[in-house]
Amino acid sequence: MSLEASVQDLLIGVRAIVFDLDGTLLDSTGAWDIVNRSSFLSRGMEYPSDFMSKISGKTAMDAAAFCIKEYNFDDITPAELADKWKTIYMELFRTQVPYTPGAIEFARAAKSRGILLAIGTACPHDAINAFFSERPHDRALFDAIISCDDVSASKPDPAIFLECFKRLGVNASEALIFEDSVHGLEAARRSGARAVAMLTGPHPPTDRPDLSTHVASTFAELLCFDQ
Missing domain, CATH: 3.40.50.1000 (HAD superfamily/HAD-like)
Known part of the structure; x- marks a missing residue:
């Protein structure tokens, strides 16, 4: 080849x-979709179709801070949200991506x-x-x-x-x-x-x-x- x-x-x-x-x-993309979608579904919120494009290129912490501010996640800090995402994506990247x-x-x-x-x-x-x-x-x-x-x-x-x-x-x-x-x-x-x-x-x-x-x-x- x-x-x-x-x-x-x-x-x-x-x-x-x-x-x-x-x-x-x-x-x-599918793995990050699962990660990001989980935060909205756990709050009974509809997952925004443009969310991935809005956080493209951002660090996990910056994406978490954006998510909290933009969608009023007032029950969690950026560090806590980023850590929740990490728990999910670590396994997905190891086994499914x-x-x-x-x-x-x-x-x-x-x-x-x-x-x-x-x-x-x-x-x-x-x-x-x-x-x-x-x-x-x-x-x-x-x-x-x-x-x-x-x-x-x-x-x-x-x-x-x-x-x-x-x-x-x-x-x-x-x-x-x-x-x-x-x-x-x-x-x-x-x-x-x-x-x-x-x-x-x-x-x-x-x-x-x-x-x-x-x-x-x-x-x-x-x-x-x-x-």
């Missing part, structure tokens, strides 16, 4: 690839070309650790994993990506970022790197073609299967 020809052209001059996690590398189609195969193919790999995500480290606890060989592919836990600002601030570049020892011009959300693509542009818009998440950034140099429906279409 190798990289499709147009992607090989895209990777000319690229020393590092940075992947977003939720919705890009991982098909984790899969890769998006072709994602890990693409990462392996890129690694085989000598490209440095990183994950830059708003997902907390404990969820990341839960996912990779059953996949240690996959985790070893990544030279850096930067979470919202490691920086002071969430996407669309570019802090997560800038920290990835720092850890990898590359310039922004040498990096390519894969993202599935407008906030993530905005962060990528502000970091100075090029970006590929992935249509793998719940809110594909189809209305912002200016934010990416390439668009892909899945990682599988970026691969070719050697005969």
Whole structure:
């Protein structure tokens, strides 16, 4: 298995690839939907259909604070709500969350070309650790994993990506970022790197073609299967 020809052209001059996690590398939308929905259902409230888009890119604590303020959850603190979410998502990430189609195969193919790999995500480290606890060989592919836990600002601030570049020892011009959300693509542009818009998440950034140099429906279409 190798990289499709147009992607090989895209990777000319690229020393590092940075992947977003939720919705890009991982098909984790369903897991977060279960986590978020639980807070509303336990209060007899209807789950807002736009909730996921409103908290996209936020840390768990920021999302909890937003939820409490926006929907009048006056019986809980942000820390308590974030902790309740953690109890649910840790098990889901360990046992139920899969890769998006072709994602890990693409990462392996890129690694085989000598490209440095990183994950830059708003997902907390404990969820990341839960996912990779059953996949240690996959985790070893990544030279850096930067979470919202490691920086002071969430996407669309570019802090997560800038920290990835720092850890990898590359310039922004040498990096390519894969993202599935407008906030993530905005962060990528502000970091100075090029970006590929992935249509793998719940809110594909189809209305912002200016934010990416390439668009892909899945990682599988970026691969070719050697005969």
